[in-house]
Each structure stands twice: as C-alpha cells, then as structure tokens.
Amino acid sequence: MSSSATVPEEARLLGEEVDVFRWRVDQFRELGFSDADACELAASEADLGQARYLLGVGCPPRLALQILS
Secondary structure, three states: OOOOHHHHHHHHHHHHHHHHHHHHHHHHHOOOOOOOHHHHHHHHOOOOOHHHHHHHHHOOOHHHHHHHH
C-alpha cells in the first residue's frame, strides 16, 4: 500500500475534525457564550451537555465558562 493512499483518508479525517469544531462553536454560541469563549470551549474538552445543564439551571455564562474550562 502506497503512502498516497492514506492522504485522502487523512484529509477526510481533518475535514471531519474541522466540521466538529465548527459545530461545537455554533452550539456554544447558541447557549449564549461570546464568539471567543465559544471557540475556546469548542477547542477544549469541555462537555457540551454539562454546559447546557449549567446554563439551564441559571448558572451565569462567565461562571459556566470557569467551571467548564
């Protein structure tokens, strides 16, 4: 198997990672985080479900950001 056969697979995986990152940014924005905070959270291992829960029970976004980071 030549190394050129793995390039499309690697490119596809990179594309999927970018798609997931963008989706996570959008999800965090929809929850009310600023663009910068949404990008920071999306790039981290922050749990989107936990973010939804925290904000859903009235946690201020600033405090939620500290908890999630």
